[in-house]
Amino acid sequence: MTDTLKLASRTGRMHASEIRELLKLLSRPDIISFAGGIPDPELFPTEAFRSAFDAIMTGPEQTSALQYAPSEGYGPLREWLVEYMARIGVSCELENIVMMSGSQQGLDYLGKLFLNPNDTALVTWPAYMGALLAFNPYEPNYDRITLMGNRPASDFSARAEAAGGEVKFAYLSSDFLNPTGETLTLAQRNRMLDLAEQLDIAVIEDGAYQELRFDGDAIAPIQALDIERCGNINQARTIYCGTFSKTLSPGLRVGWVCGRRDIINRLVIMKQAADLHSATINQMATYQVARAGFDAQVAKANAVYRHRRDCMLAALDKHMPAGVTWTRPEGGMFVWVTLPDGLDAAELLARSLETEKVAFVPGRPFFADGSGENSLRLSFSCMKDDQIEEGMMRLGRLFRTAKSALK
Amino acid sequence: MTDTLKLASRTGRMHASEIRELLKLLSRPDIISFAGGIPDPELFPTEAFRSAFDAIMTGPEQTSALQYAPSEGYGPLREWLVEYMARIGVSCELENIVMMSGSQQGLDYLGKLFLNPNDTALVTWPAYMGALLAFNPYEPNYDRITLMGNRPASDFSARAEAAGGEVKFAYLSSDFLNPTGETLTLAQRNRMLDLAEQLDIAVIEDGAYQELRFDGDAIAPIQALDIERCGNINQARTIYCGTFSKTLSPGLRVGWVCGRRDIINRLVIMKQAADLHSATINQMATYQVARAGFDAQVAKANAVYRHRRDCMLAALDKHMPAGVTWTRPEGGMFVWVTLPDGLDAAELLARSLETEKVAFVPGRPFFADGSGENSLRLSFSCMKDDQIEEGMMRLGRLFRTAKSALK
Structure with a gap:
């Protein structure tokens, strides 16, 4: 037996993704999550894939597939x-x-x-x-x-x-x-x-x-x-x-x-x-x-994501306190929020999960120098209108309270 | 534009697998090949996989699969x-x-x-x-x-x-x-x-x-x-x-x-x-x-591979000249042949492809020190009885000639 095995130096640089570790906690159904950056599974071309797998496994490529x-x-x-x-x-x-x-x-x-x-x-x-x-x-x-x-x-x-x-x-x-x-x-x-x-x-x-x-x-x-x-x-x-x-x-x-x-x-x-x-x-x-x-699938996904992005931007406009700013992306899955200096998004996440039941990803792990503590990522890709509205309302409340406590 | 990009030192240690490069040449139908170490595709449980993919893509896991x-x-x-x-x-x-x-x-x-x-x-x-x-x-x-x-x-x-x-x-x-x-x-x-x-x-x-x-x-x-x-x-x-x-x-x-x-x-x-x-x-x-x-599939494959191994060992016994030795494996896909000292399997492969139309893998790349030049690998996994018999006959002829030229 051996207590530890001798590893390469590079292992000192290998850490778990904070996002993926976080995602494990988010299967709780009472949490509104803007954390995961994943596509909405309802948009998957499932029937097209079903038929593709079937065609491959019954057609001339069935053996080369394996x-x-x-x-x-x-x-x-x-x-x-x-x-x-x-x-x-x-x-x-x-x-x-x-x-x-x-x-x-x-x-x-x-x-x-x-x-x-x-x-x-x-x-x-x-x-x-x-x-x-x-x-x-x-x-x-x-x-x-x-x-x-x-x-x-x-x-x-x-x-x-x-x-x-x-x-x-x-x-x-x-x-x-x-x-x-x-x-x-x-x-x-x-x-x-x-x-x-x-x-x-x-x-x-x-x-x-x-x-x-x-x-x-x-x-x-x-x-x-x-x-x-x-x-x-x-x-x-x-x-x-x-x-x-x-x-x-x-x-x-x-x-x-x-x-x-x-x-x-x-x-x-x-x-x-x-x-x-x-x-x-x-x-x-x-x-x-x-x-x-491909094009039809992309158009279908973009129509849904565009609507959700619009919902999120509107809800941010409505609920965020002064001093909080955010990006207005022309695409993708994310809005990036910057909080007033002195607020720490990782701390706020812990509080948010407890009191507001809303999840997001703190910004720091995206910075190679470990800065960005007052920033956070919101994903709109998998959220319905009412969840977005409710989630931004709760986050606005949380950030307003936190901002007040700063003074 | 740039002529070359600056790469990591480790790239000096990255080389193509000689086997896989060789395999590209072996699609020629006139070659009897004992080179590839791949399973016989006729043994794949293709119908079981077809039905598995179908069950997944029509069942409750269809979304999580994607x-x-x-x-x-x-x-x-x-x-x-x-x-x-x-x-x-x-x-x-x-x-x-x-x-x-x-x-x-x-x-x-x-x-x-x-x-x-x-x-x-x-x-x-x-x-x-x-x-x-x-x-x-x-x-x-x-x-x-x-x-x-x-x-x-x-x-x-x-x-x-x-x-x-x-x-x-x-x-x-x-x-x-x-x-x-x-x-x-x-x-x-x-x-x-x-x-x-x-x-x-x-x-x-x-x-x-x-x-x-x-x-x-x-x-x-x-x-x-x-x-x-x-x-x-x-x-x-x-x-x-x-x-x-x-x-x-x-x-x-x-x-x-x-x-x-x-x-x-x-x-x-x-x-x-x-x-x-x-x-x-x-x-x-x-x-x-x-x-x-799983067990039935393994038993089916082993019955076929056992027979081919037996064919190969019998054909080696019959056709190889004195001074050539080989392993008698209890399983797997390979027999390993050792030629008399002084013969180079890589050289013989080139000759074999030209005159005998038989392929194998020279042994040297399997040795971390670059030795093993008089050894070679034969795979029996995909070959039919008559190909094995014919192939060993031709290789025996080639090795006998090469051995004579040594003196």
Whole structure:
């Protein structure tokens, strides 16, 4: 017997996601929860998936669905994605797409591909918490992406060098960032590319919420702007992570990475060594459902989410006390709330669960430097109108009380 | 544009699997291939899976099959595995099982959990090539497990220290090792534990071929012997990696790791950060099929594989020239052939593909030190009697010619 086994140093950086730990507590039916950032299961194309699985398991691919398959993924789905990427402005070929078990796996693999311990990853403040959790085991430092043009590139590289490594990439979401719901302007996307060029680093563009646009015009992905600048995806520095989790189904774990050939080849080799390939039948079923009605499914989900976002913004307007501010996202699943300085959202969550029976996610874990204690994330994706109204009323009450106690 | 992006040092250790690259060439119908180590797709319980997917997608779990799920995996399948592990001698509870996307992912995660660069992993000579590929990105050194008791533990630790790290674990397959087909005796399993205790390291036991026993009595897994010694799985140093890939279906990517609670908790946290969870519907379908007829499916496969093993051993006896030796496995998918010194199996493969149209896997990539050039792996799992007879005849001819040219 042994009391402890000797682990790698990197395990010191591995912690449970506060959100997922929190979600375990939220199955209590008396809680109104704006915490989980998950799609509304009532919107899943369940019948289309049922029929896809049935067609696969009774058709000519029934055996290949169950057998080992190439690490790069299911060909027809990758071909569909070549067309999809073209539609959002990214011209690429089959060799530029590798399938992943969700875009989360893409983030893990890209961390593994780029990061030595003490290297620097540039991220936004706040950033998607899951990306920080995926990168952490590779022991990077983080520095803050600022897209105001007010910090010279040399400052980033000097700081990275002082920390014992190099800047390896910038990671960000262009559209409807989890947690803020905010979108980068075209000018900000171009400034991101300018900075990446000056530092000669990769840009990892997280497109998880890309399709969930309720209003306003789509803006070209950074990868598309990059290809415009350099002429060809195989010379571009931007690597795009996509997923079907927000549009079709998260449980099937089907995502992809689109990028230059040399990087995709390395990801394929990495995947071969790490899990051989993502499950085939899930890719086949996703292909069937996407081909038959991706756009209709997205339109249906966006209509519902748009309505809920509107409800939430209206309820916030009505119930929040002065001094509380929030984002007005054009898409996605989240509104980001900033409380007056001095209030701590984690403390307020504990109080909220007890007295108001309302859940949200405190903002701090989204900040690589542990700041953001007075911010919080609200998800509107799974909530009905009356729950949103009631929940914002209760939160407004809680925040008003807390604010008064500050003085 | 940029010519190259700056990657992590570990990428220097990432190479494509020679087997999988080879397999791409082997779709040519004129080749008799003993190269791929894959289950015969004719044995898949296809109808049982069809019916399982249909039941899931029309039943009460249709929505949870498509939604995000806990990182530890699907509860009923984990419960089934608790009973399964008990049947093979390992007494454990639900908290001791985490589902993985194949046991390959378990190997990747365990490498990530244990290995600092320059640490030492003990492996057999030869070892499962996929394990070496999974561990390599964590930049270990390898030392050879010898179970003859003729090398003191201090020798392993001194060598590891000289290489700049510690011995972290021993990795091995107890039953029907890929590539040799060989099984560890009870005495060897106990010597492995003795050595691990002396070094105070983990043992990673790869049970991928566990169920494919054709004759002889099952021997207790190392993990079972470990629990016998220390009284409780939560104190045991052995971590067991299992998979449904060899028994039910590899394409669904359903495997598991069974081990002490503190290690399983860490793997769950790691999985949360790396891919959230393995696809739910595949775990649900595997549960349905396993529950309804795991033993019958294993018996059916073993009857076929036993016959093919017998055919291969008979054909080797008949066709191989003197000086060529091979293993006589009691199960699994492989026979391991050793050629006379001076012959290079990789060279012979090139010749074989050209003149004899027969494929196999050269032995060298299975050796952590790059030795084993005169060895090769033959898989009998997918070959019919006449192909085995014809193939061994041709290989015998090739090896006889090569041997003569040696003089």
